[in-house]
Amino acid sequence: MQKNVNIPPEIKDFTVITDVAPITVPAHGGRAKCLQRLTRLKMPVPRTVALSFETVRAIADGDMPDLAALLAEFDAAPLLTVRPSSEDPDWGGPGAILNIGMNAAQAEALASDIGQDAAQLLYLRFVQSFAVHVARLDPDAFDTTIADNDGTEHIEKALNTALEAYQFETDSPFPQDPAEQLHAVLRSMARAWQGTTARLLREAKGAPADAGLGLIVQQMALGLGHGESGSGVIQSVHEGSGERMIKGRYLGQSQGRDALKHRDQALYLQKDARGPSLEERCPEILEALQGYADLSRRKLREEMQLEFVVQNGSLFILDGVRLARSSLASVRIAVELAEDGIIPKEEAVLRIPPQMVSELLHRQIHPLAKRDLFGRGLAASPGAATGKITFSAARAQTMASKGEACVLVRRETTPEDIRGMHAAQAVLTQQGGLSSHAAVIGRGLGVPCIVGASHMEVNSRKRTLTAADGRVLHEGDEITLDGGAGEVFVGAVKLREAAIGGAYQTLLEWAGTFKDLKVRANADTPMDAQTARRFGADGIGLCRTEHMFFEGDRLTVMREMIFADTPEDRQSALAQLLPMQRDDFEKIFEIMDGMPVSIRLLDPPLHEFLPTEREGLRDLAEALDKPLSDVEQRVDALSEFNPMLGMRGVRLGITVPEIYDMQARAVFEAIVALAGRGHPVVPEIMIPLVSAKREVEIVKTRIDAIAAEISVRSGVPISYKLGVMVETPRAVLRAGDISQNAEFLSFGTNDLTQMTYGLSRDDAGRFMSSYVQANVFKEDPFQYLDEDAIGELLQIGADRSRAHRPDVVLSLCGEHGGNPQSIAFCRALGFDYVSCSPFRVPVARLAAAQLALKSKLS
Ligand code: PEP
Ligand code: MG
Numbered sequence: 001m002q003k004n005v006n007i008p009p010e011i012k013d014f015t016v017i018t019d020v021a022p023i024t025v026p027a028h029g030g031r032a033k034c035l036q037r038l039t040r041l042k043m044p045v046p047r048t049v050a051l052s053f054e055t056v057r058a059i060a061d062g063d064m065p066d067l068a069a070l071l072a073e074f075d076a077a078p079l080l081t082v083r084p085s086s087e088d089p090d091w092g093g094p095g096a097i098l099n100i101g102m103n104a105a106q107a108e109a110l111a112s113d114i115g116q117d118a119a120q121l122l123y124l125r126f127v128q129s130f131a132v133h134v135a136r137l138d139p140d141a142f143d144t145t146i147a148d149n150d151g152t153e154h155i156e157k158a159l160n161t162a163l164e165a166y167q168f169e170t171d172s173p174f175p176q177d178p179a180e181q182l183h184a185v186l187r188s189m190a191r192a193w194q195g196t197t198a199r200l201l202r203e204a205k206g207a208p209a210d211a212g213l214g215l216i217v218q219q220m221a222l223g224l225g226h227g228e229s230g231s232g233v234i235q236s237v238h239e240g241s242g243e244r245m246i247k248g249r250y251l252g253q254s255q256g257r258d259a260l261k262h263r264d265q266a267l268y269l270q271k272d273a274r275g276p277s278l279e280e281r282c283p284e285i286l287e288a289l290q291g292y293a294d295l296s297r298r299k300l301r302e303e304m305q306l307e308f309v310v311q312n313g314s315l316f317i318l319d320g321v322r323l324a325r326s327s328l329a330s331v332r333i334a335v336e337l338a339e340d341g342i343i344p345k346e347e348a349v350l351r352i353p354p355q356m357v358s359e360l361l362h363r364q365i366h367p368l369a370k371r372d373l374f375g376r377g378l379a380a381s382p383g384a385a386t387g388k389i390t391f392s393a394a395r396a397q398t399m400a401s402k403g404e405a406c407v408l409v410r411r412e413t414t415p416e417d418i419r420g421m422h423a424a425q426a427v428l429t430q431q432g433g434l435s436s437h438a439a440v441i442g443r444g445l446g447v448p449c450i451v452g453a454s455h456m457e458v459n460s461r462k463r464t465l466t467a468a469d470g471r472v473l474h475e476g477d478e479i480t481l482d483g484g485a486g487e488v489f490v491g492a493v494k495l496r497e498a499a500i501g502g503a504y505q506t507l508l509e510w511a512g513t514f515k516d517l518k519v520r521a522n523a524d525t526p527m528d529a530q531t532a533r534r535f536g537a538d539g540i541g542l543c544r545t546e547h548m549f550f551e552g553d554r555l556t557v558m559r560e561m562i563f564a565d566t567p568e569d570r571q572s573a574l575a576q577l578l579p580m581q582r583d584d585f586e587k588i589f590e591i592m593d594g595m596p597v598s599i600r601l602l603d604p605p606l607h608e609f610l611p612t613e614r615e616g617l618r619d620l621a622e623a624l625d626k627p628l629s630d631v632e633q634r635v636d637a638l639s640e641f642n643p644m645l646g647m648r649g650v651r652l653g654i655t656v657p658e659i660y661d662m663q664a665r666a667v668f669e670a671i672v673a674l675a676g677r678g679h680p681v682v683p684e685i686m687i688p689l690v691s692a693k694r695e696v697e698i699v700k701t702r703i704d705a706i707a708a709e710i711s712v713r714s715g716v717p718i719s720y721k722l723g724v725m726v727e728t729p730r731a732v733l734r735a736g737d738i739s740q741n742a743e744f745l746s747f748g749t750n751d752l753t754q755m756t757y758g759l760s761r762d763d764a765g766r767f768m769s770s771y772v773q774a775n776v777f778k779e780d781p782f783q784y785l786d787e788d789a790i791g792e793l794l795q796i797g798a799d800r801s802r803a804h805r806p807d808v809v810l811s812l813c814g815e816h817g818g819n820p821q822s823i824a825f826c827r828a829l830g831f832d833y834v835s836c837s838p839f840r841v842p843v844a845r846l847a848a849a850q851l852a853l854k855s856k857l858s
Pocket of ligand 1 (some may be wrong): 440603725748750751813
């Protein structure tokens with residue numbers, strides 16, 4: 001056989017698995033290595049031979065190892081099993097083939113041991129599985145089911161029919177030579193691994209393009225015989241909950257995973273009120289099995305599922321696989337392994353993919369739930385929820401007040417929908433991208449949300465939601481959203497509750513002790529601040545103060561301020577807003593208890609606070625006691641062609657300075673109040689959408705004056721930190737200049753992405769999937785930080801600001817802040833913190849901990 005020069009000389013075509021055989025995961029795969037470990041633990045593993053990746057590659061290319069030599073490693077005339085052994089069991093692989101070597105002579109020989117019928121049946125099963133899985137013949141031609149009470153004649157007839165079908169389909173008799181059978185099995189499994197579908201499936205699970213497959217050939221322990229014989233599986237935790245328990249099944253006179261396939265006939269392992277058990281039938285076998293399960297947990301440092309066979313009273317362990325498990329169980333298993341001293345805490349933290357933690361924070365669709373897919377959109381905020389469709393935010397509030405669960409369905413959401421979004425169980429919008437209003441708010445509130453469902457049609461007037469296939473749902477119809485998958489289902493789908501206690505909490509506490517990058521939360525209200533604390537945030541990195549103005553009566557006062565005709569009227573409206581903001585700040589500072597809080601001054605264009613629909617305009621005219629036409633004119637006057645590039649952010653602060661004055665006053669008055677109660681606070685104030693140094697100077701001068709005035713008046717010394725949000729490419733390029741007046745810079749990558757791409761974050765959803773599909777963008781840049789371009793801007797901004805101000809504090813607070821990939825990028829740039837919505841804080845903490853641990857390991 002052609003040998004690859006990279007393969008060490010001791011790796012042979014095949015290797016008998018013994019304690020000392022040179023078996024490695026990279027050369028022979030995980031299953032082979034696991035079997036060697038079980039052998040070393042002195043478990044009764046039948047004789048097993050491992051074929052390396054290299055051998056299997058050669059087999060696929062038509063170069064077979066010496067099968068006579070291979071067969072000589074086993075007892076005379078054995079039956080064999082072949083199983084796949086890839087590097088990572090999650091990468092899949094061809095199914096196991098059992099009973100290789102079965103033929104007419106074997107059937108006759110076995111008859112005295114296991115009975116004529118059982119022997120014939122075994123032969124029939126082998127012919128069927130060989131025909132379908134090895135020779136790849138039409139399964140229908142071999143689809144004979146044999147019932148328990150079918151007699152000898154029936155079984156023989158079925159066997160003859162299968163043998164004839166085989167001959168008919170292949171023009172040759174069913175192979176009787178074990179070497180010939182083994183040859184065909186090895187070749188078929190080796191080739192199956194190279195098939196396109198298998199390759200794509202494993203690549204989707206992270207396998208490299210050249211991932212290899214090993215095979216193991218094992219002597220069968222039959223599981224059939226006159227004495228106690230059968231097969232089963234055992235595990236020592238529940239795969240759904242992670243709870244410690246002996247779980248599994250045993251079925252007499254069976255092979256492979258029959259015990260799981262025929263649960264109704266199988267025995268429980270331990271005594272169980274639901275039916276008979278192995279413990280009652282053969283207590284000593286259960287005891288031995290429990291011992292092996294416990295041993296494998298301690299020595300393999302993992303929860304395993306062991307496959308076993310009892311052959312005439314003797315126990316064999318055929319295989320051990322890492323137990324497939326739910327996210328909930330993964331966390332509990334890792335934590336308990338560490339608590340039992342089997343693995344270090346660091347390893348427990350490293351074993352949990354951060355995304356898994358996000359799943360556990362929210363209710364999810366039950367894995368076994370039946371579902372009827374109505375359509376898809378972009379997965380904007382994770383979690384699942386069921387509710388009745390409503391097309392208006394006001395109705396969502398009414399329904400919620402009556403205790404009715406609803407899903408708010410809109411073409412897109414606007415700031416005035418915020419209360420409806422609060423009230424709804426979930427939000428669905430036809431338009432919008434992953435950093436659109438609905439998406440950002442949904443994530444902030446922890447409400448499941450799907451945006452950009454462009455194949456659906458929302459008609460708020462007719463109150464209908466139409467799917468791509470023409471199905472129509474009406475207001476009041478029930479739907480279920482899976483915001484983590486972006487899927488909408490008709491009706492109520494069974495859900496599973498969030499699971500954030502116990503092991504989950506412990507894991508995150510450990511993560512908190514390992515991470516070396518701070519994780520703050522984007523929290524806008526006292527309620528958000530509480531959530532941020534609960535999830536272990538290191539402070540607030542972005543308090544979007546505008547969200548405070550959408551609450552209750554505040555919106556009306558805000559609108560009065562916007563509509564003010566004279567400076568006096570404006571001052572009077574601002575005077576009403578001041579105590580409201582001050583109260584909120586006071587509460588937020590109190591909740592955060594000395595942790596840093598970064599307050600961003602007002603950012604959005606003023607017209608966002610105004611109603612968009614006629615009904616709202618009429619209500620506003622009434623509230624302001626002005627004619628509707630006046631209100632309409634004023635709204636018109638405020639409207640801009642490109643509001644996102646217009647009068648917003650610091651531009652508003654420069655042209656209508658009274659607003660920022662009021663906000664700064666509210667911050668300082670709040671800290672004066674808290675100082676009186678013994679809570680000194682040093683707030684951070686952040687200016688949005690800056691593009692020039694002078695903007696910062698103007699705002700800073702006014703804020704300094706307000707701080708001085710309040711300090712003198714109250715007698716409380718006031719200090720604060722001033723920072724700038726870097727959201728425009730110009731701010732990046734001028735970061736050196738700008739940082740002269742800013743102690744910290746926070747990169748707002750939502751706007752920075754929007755401005756760099758010249759791509760509206762609210763409209764990108766419409767074509768983003770086509771762009772990603774056509775590989776124009778590798779990923780949606782609003783979701784995954786574009787390291788090439790936006791990453792370079794972060795680097796430039798960091799370098800230039802540090803050159804002027806070495807101690808400048810740097811952070812990222814766009815939606816990317818909760819994404820493990822961007823967290824890695826920020827950590828590499830030496831940023832001080834990332835900030836993300838409270839519900840993403842746990843994921844970010846875990847990701848940051850893993851990065852710190854991995855960097856220590858490397
Ligand atoms: C940003 O632009 O990244 C940001 C955090 O601000 P907002 O999303 O509020 O525009
Ligand atoms: Mg922004």
